[in-house]
Amino acid sequence: MMQKIVLIGAGNVAQHLAPALSTQEGYEIEAVFSRHIARAAALCQKLPQSTKAQSHLDFNQSKADLFILAVTDDALAEVAQRLITPPEALIVHTSGTRPMSVLSALAQPKGVFYPLQTFSVGKKVDFSEVPFCIEAARKTDEMRLVRLAKKLSKRVYLVDSEQRKSLHLAAVFANNFSNHLFGIAEEILQKANLSFELLHPLLKETAEKASNMSPTEAQTGPARRQDQEVIKKQLDLLQEKPHWQMLYKMLSEMIQEKYKG
């Protein structure tokens, strides 16, 4: 039997998720909601089935039995409060930062369907490699969400709200913060008239090594070698950038401490 889905949101996550969902056999996106109807309509047009764009949250007449809330974290609680759905529909959100209880205003069965990836407009994501982190209040809903996630991806995990907090924190270190370090590297190269391209293979290898070995084994560099002379010289190079210098010092000390003796 065809399962009908309503997608609440037409932003970054929804734009990546909708085409992936709507091409799965047995699943159909009935409607896409956005406060901005044009945005919802634009997303609907990209989908292979006929999907309705809607700018209000009353889905009382809907035939859908799964509502995926892919709105910004801040809007989540408020949207959930205003959402009207059939009484037995399963309502899930896609947020890494919010617990399942953010949906507690709803009487319906609840869950979380969190794709752990960094989504950017215009950069296509291979969903088969995206870890889906599933949580549900009822076992039957958990199984349903796992089944759907497995259609999209090879990597499906059960992760409760407590664990998801840690997971999101870890992702901030692994993605957001390291990307910021890449940005510092880019600026350092620009100043020396060198292209950031020079570092592309190193970025790739850094990710591969941390995955094939482990970050602890993969660590190299002056701090890992306790090479105080290079550390001092590099700190001198950063004299005009006191924030970078402080960051360099802190990270080097943490690495030296980790690998001492």
Added chain:
Amino acid sequence: MMQKIVLIGAGNVAQHLAPALSTQEGYEIEAVFSRHIARAAALCQKLPQSTKAQSHLDFNQSKADLFILAVTDDALAEVAQRLITPPEALIVHTSGTRPMSVLSALAQPKGVFYPLQTFSVGKKVDFSEVPFCIEAARKTDEMRLVRLAKKLSKRVYLVDSEQRKSLHLAAVFANNFSNHLFGIAEEILQKANLSFELLHPLLKETAEKASNMSPTEAQTGPARRQDQEVIKKQLDLLQEKPHWQMLYKMLSEMIQEKYKG
């Protein structure tokens, strides 16, 4: 005409470089030096040609016209001082942290042949993707080194000693420090009974996005969104790890500052 190379060193870089060099048509590794003759011998045995292991630095009788010093940065100056080669041989080092002038004790023509990658024993490196950074005192030597580098790799750059300092500093941020952040992420997950595998696809995508777009465009996350609420919650999660907490705070503030307004 066959070009003969002597490789000084049998460590990490030499072990990766030697097999790549010795399989290039027109090039032959005549000898490998290591203070530990067994280490040099072990490396020579892996090479397709017959290569001599040698534990002293007198190469007066050598037919080689290129000497590649792939020793540790600290040993470089001293080894260069003790090295005896034919008077017209070109002497290069492979260090990212040392200027060409570290070889100034030598009367011979000098250069740098620096493969910018993180090498670990047991992890094979695809040299065709490794950027080679070339420098030489004489233009003819520069051309010679570029020719050799192009046999090994698609990515060959002219980088002088001043630029190489910045390049190495940038690489420390991009590789060493971000790998340390991956290590923190790993520990956070372990404590939550989650596998670091969950983050493998994110690490890969982080590197790809920073390369396909630019790190500045690729930035996402709570600090990028100026999401003070999530930042505060994540800082609370780090209460038992004051160093990580301090690092989280510093990096978030730097990102918030970069993207404000």
